[in-house]
Amino acid sequence: MKARSFPSVRSLIERLNPSYPVFVVWPEVLREKARLFIDNFPGEVLYAVKCNPHPLVLSTLHEAGIHSFDTASLPEIAAVRERFPDAHCYFNHPVKGRGAIDSAVDVYGITDFVIDHESELYKVEEYAGTDITIEVRFATDGKGAVYNLSSKFGAPPEEAVRLLKLVHERGMRAALTCHVGSQCLEIEAYRSALALARNIMDKADVPLAYFDLGGGFPAPYAGAHVDLRSMLADISATVKELGIDVPLLCEPGRALVADGCSLLLQVHQRKGDAIYVNEGVYGCLSEVNIGNFVMPARVFGRQGRALSGEPKAFRVFGPTCDSLDVMDGPFLVPDDIEEGDWIEVGLMGAYSLALATGFNGFMTDTVVSVEGRPHWLEEAMQVAEAEALSV
The missing domain is CATH 3.20.20.10 (Alanine racemase)
Known part of the structure; x- marks a missing residue:
């Protein structure tokens, strides 16, 4: 199958400027x-x-x-x-x-x-x-x-x-x-x-x-x-x-597929220690709560804004109107994250698209490929693991 391809996630953001979630295949x-x-x-x-x-x-x-x-x-x-x-x-x-x-x-x-x-x-x-x-x-x-x-x-x-x-x-x-x-x-x-x-x-x-x-x-x-x-x-x-x-x-x-895919989200609102993103448990993030998995993540600032805050496990709300659409600390992001910033979540290849629904009209239907390997994942995974061990 032919899919739209990009040389990097950053180039994907620059070209699409997505306010919708994007499923990335590596x-x-x-x-x-x-x-x-x-x-x-x-x-x-x-x-x-x-x-x-x-x-x-x-x-x-x-x-x-x-x-x-x-x-x-x-x-x-x-x-x-x-x-x-x-x-x-x-x-x-x-x-x-x-x-x-x-x-x-x-x-x-x-x-x-x-x-x-x-x-x-x-x-x-x-x-x-x-x-x-x-x-x-x-x-x-x-x-x-x-x-x-x-x-x-x-x-x-x-x-x-x-x-x-x-x-x-x-x-x-x-x-x-x-x-x-x-x-x-x-x-x-x-x-x-x-x-x-x-x-x-x-x-x-x-x-x-x-x-x-x-x-x-x-x-x-x-x-x-x-x-x-x-x-x-x-x-x-x-x-x-x-x-x-x-x-x-x-x-x-x-x-076979978990670390061969990632998910690009956008923050649509921040309320203190909670962020609201455009994908959640009724979509590709359904297994986060079921399996209690912690995924690595990296952030892209809106309009090139650099983020330098300390890694933080926010409470993450999905896009639906359902209060069950919430995750506690599924990934770490800088504590200066704001509305409009993007979060790329790694290790999303397994039981993500396969379990996603169209509940409330929200659906991840943009799938692209990115060349190369997500080398940042290894560093992000080490940070997440160190944080998990310190709790």
Whole structure:
């Protein structure tokens, strides 16, 4: 997808002088993250489309070498396959509507499906037949993750064993999958999931097409110590140690795109220790309160005004008339910030545009790309982390 491109955020401001929020994509960063996973994960890398389905993000990752996608709905499958006809989509939602299954098979030829219950197996078989791969999802304990995704999906280990055997008996290709939870910072969670998978494989004793380790890989929000290369190396070592010899898949979302996008806001009013900006929790900043993430930020003064105040965590109000549209200290900005100044918030690639609504008529619909890398992020993240540790 072609998007309007700028050499820098400053040039974007000079050209557009935006009073509306602007979503910024940094393609070079997205390409770097894609290569990191492709080069270091010992198997096939899927992108979890739900994290950020914008066409520019999808196209950049595809160009970087990611040609397989974790899709959870018919619209996600359509968004990928109609843009990349040869892409491999995995229908990885454990509970699917019959119409969605039918169309996924009939229109897009989908052959990979996730289940965590016997009834879902029969439902998929009714529309897709038996020349398919069924991934049985087992539950993990969710330790070390911000969001425990096994509270909703995942069969207990013994049930996963039974389901794998049932899939094999009915003539389908069996596979295994799990999810350690979103924004998982503990490598032990992956080690535990791999050990549990090994145990389930041994007890089921059926041929497996692959094992999908799922997502959960973290992004470097303030206070989060993230070393993805080390994490992927540890996963590779654990796979060898456990003797897991089936093809491996993973499905990163947040870790691929979080630091590849930023959000340019404008301050529309200041009231003491509170600022009112043109984006909020009903838009791209929805996860700030849900996950309690602290993002790095930098400020551009209106008409070139230099800001030199001390970093401060303001109370930030979004643009809607709803009093719930408020965030406490999601980023640090100079304490001399005023109406008309701009704030660029980093680490905004994940669950931002994907969760944004048009509530009250406010919507972030301007998406641009910026060349190079946002080098300022590293310094801003260090400042934010130091501030967080001092509280």
